[in-house]
Amino acid sequence: MTRLLAILAAWMYVGLAAAQGDLDIDTPAIAQFKTGMAQRYAQLLPWYQSGAVGLTRDGGVLLREPGAVPLAQRQAVTALVAGENADRAGLYREIARANGNPGWEPDIRATFAQRWIDRAPAGWWVQNATGIWQQKR
Amino acid sequence: MTHARMSLTPLAALALATALAGCVTINIYFPAAAAEKAADTIIDEVWQMKPPPPGGPVDAAKAPAKEKTP
CATH class of the missing domain: 1.20.5 (Single alpha-helices involved in coiled-coils or other helix-helix interfaces)
Structure with missing residues (x-):
């Protein structure tokens, strides 16, 4: 019984430490996603600024105004958006996995969605909680 | 007995x-506060942003180093 209680106490301690400490974001997979996204950012920036691409409420990006992209570049921008969404999905999944709770993925995604939108500069287009697109002021 | x-x-x-x-x-x-902190750290890196300096825009050279709470 004493041993069992000791194990329980240790388990509680680990649980508390995980709940109160920082999340682990230093894995090779996360580093790879970050690098990919940082490199893509330079290419996506003009489209964020023009409003052709916006930040969705579910933590992704969307080519919301295809007509705002010249036809010659539209395919490239579509590919950038797809690549960004794939990296973001992988990032959210990997953070949840690296912290021992794959089930946290939707929470991680929701947290990122909020922070991307909160921190987007004025002029960018973001989706609000009801799905309406709004320009950040 | x-x-x-x-x-x-x-x-x-x-x-x-x-x-x-x-x-x-x-x-x-779900550690919401820790997740927000992790999100901000990653967003800083992806968007190559610095945390907004307290009290308005500050010269880049004078901007304080990125805060890291242990």
């Missing part, structure tokens, strides 16, 4: 069940 033993066992079982439930609750609790 026998009676005391018999009533203690279910009580111990109940206490154990409560403790286990408590542990499970703690272990699956």
Whole structure:
């Protein structure tokens, strides 16, 4: 019984430490996603600024105004958006996995969605909680 | 004596069940504040941003180093 209680106490301690400490974001997979996204950012920036691409409420990006992209570049921008969404999905999944709770993925995604939108500069287009697109002021 | 033993066992079982439930609750609790911090750290890197300096725009050279709470 004493041993069992000791194990329980240790388990509680680990649980508390995980709940109160920082999340682990230093894995090779996360580093790879970050690098990919940082490199893509330079290419996506003009489209964020023009409003052709916006930040969705579910933590992704969307080519919301295809007509705002010249036809010659539209395919490239579509590919950038797809690549960004794939990296973001992988990032959210990997953070949840690296912290021992794959089930946290939707929470991680929701947290990122909020922070991307909160921190987007004025002029960018973001989706609000009801799905309406709004320009950040 | 026998009676005391018999009533203690279910009580111990109940206490154990409560403790286990408590542990499970703690272990699956989503650390929202830590997740926000992690998100901001990653967004800083991806968008190559610095945290906004307190009290308005500051010369880039004078901007304080990125805060890291241990």
